[in-house]
Amino acid sequence: MKVVVYAICKNEAQFVDRWMDSMGEADQVVVLDTGSEDDTVERLRARGALAKVEVISPWRFDVARNRSMELVPEDADICVCTDLDEVFHPGWRARLEEAWLPEAGxxxxxxxxxxxxxxxxGVTFWYEKAHARHGYQWVHPVHEVLKWMGTGRPGPTVVAEGVQLDHHPDPSKSRGQYLPLLELSVQEDPEDDRNVHYLGREYMYRGRWDDCIRTLKRHLTMPSATWRDERAASMRYIAKSYLNKGERAQARDWYLRAIAEAPHLREPYMDLALALYEQGEWDGVLYFTGCALAITYRPRSYICEAASWGSLPHDLRSIALFHTGRLKEAREEARKAVELEPDNERLQGNLKLLENSPKEGG
Known part of the structure; x- marks a missing residue:
């Protein structure tokens, strides 16, 4: 099979060597540079990539990705879209080929x-940015996705077990362009529930609580908004917005709605447990962290958040057990928290404090 990696970039010279080392398992690497002012293009070409330069104005991620896809040869069997701040684990190409089917999409x-x-x-989920050469296009100005534009039905999606891609971004890069592009996405396609959800979430990130509540309540009324995980996330973000507005009762009700919507997810339980922790409602903390820990299957979607699957549930339980006088159980939970996050000095301090506390009944 012919495997081609394609990407877009701008001012990412610092990542070129690491990225090319990782992508070197492909038969060819093609890149659309959208106006670098550093030596990104020169470095890419020196490493063997086909690099073209084109400024996209006005800027849209979908247009840029489609232009980069046009650089992929017509006879490619598998196209793999990555960014320069991403790295495949070695052996990815062989595992991708093993999973691929002639009719795969x-x-x-x-x-x-x-x-x-x-x-x-931290946050892990499953990606679908490897695809057949023909019939697909990127859509949406931001949070762009592949959409089938060919005739008939797209081929099946295969699961490439063992393929692992890691994201190591530049933390100094601004995401300031995301909000206007999301607003544009919703303006262009107001019935796309995914974009409405992302817009509401972005308002939450910006502290625009009323805009978040308004937008996500609309998301929940959309006929196409049927994915329970994402609906629960909208409810959680509404709850967080109410909490930041000081409306605790409203926040509690929306957290409970999120739990009812997706009882198979840890995140709604943990959000409510955190809210109750802030209020010193220790029995509630114990109940909802217990519900979260009873869920042992970690979903493969982007909705899954790292904190709920890390030390946090045990940390909150330890504190709640301490405040309710159950020191032995508090120590056990504190140890579990440290096992999951051994370098956390606060968790280590909590465990030491509990181990030095008087024994129960002493």
């Missing part, structure tokens, strides 16, 4: 979007 593989300060994985 896309491949899904594991993606680590963020890492914790100690180097452990």
């Amino acid at each position: 896309q491949a899904t593989y594991r993606y680590t979007w963020s890492f914790n300060p100690d180097g452990s994985e």
Whole structure:
């Protein structure tokens, strides 16, 4: 098979060597540079990539990605879209080929979007940015996705087990362009529930609580908004916005709605547990963290958040057990928290404090 990696970039010279080392398993690497002012293009060409320069104005991610896809040869069997701040684990190409079928449309593989300060994985989900050469186009100005534009039905999506892509971004890069592009996305396609959800979430990130509540309530009324995980996320963001507005009762009700919408997810339980922790409602903290820990299957979607699968549930339980006088159980939970995050000095301090506390009944 002919495997071609394609990408867009701008001012990413610092990532070129690492990225090319990772993408070197492909038969060819093609890149659309959208106006670098550093030596990104020269470095790419020196490493063997086909690099073209084109300024996209007005800027849209979908247009840029489609222009970069046009650089992929027509006879490519598998196109793999990555960014220069991403790295495949070695052996990715062989595993992708093993999973690929002649009639396949896309491949899904594991993606680590963020890492914790100690180097452990943060947010992980499954990506679908490997695809057949013909019939697909990128759509939406931001949070762009592949859409089938060919005749008939697209081929099946295969699961490329063992393919792992890691994201190591430049933290200094601004995401200021995201909000206007999301507003444009919703303006262009007001019935796209995914974009409405992302817009509401972006308003939450910006602290625009009323805009978040208004937008996400609309998301929940949309006939196409049927994915329970994403609906629950909208409810959680509405709750967080109410909490920041000081409306605790409204926040509690929306957290409970999120739990009812997606009882199979840890995140709604943990959000409510955190809210109750802030209020010193220790029995509630214990109940909802217990519900979260009873869920042992970690979903493969982007909705899954690292904190709910890390030390946080045990940390909150330890504190709640301490405040309700159950020191032995508090120590056990504190140990579990430290095992999951051994370099966290606060967790270590809590455990030491509990171990030095008088024994129950003493």
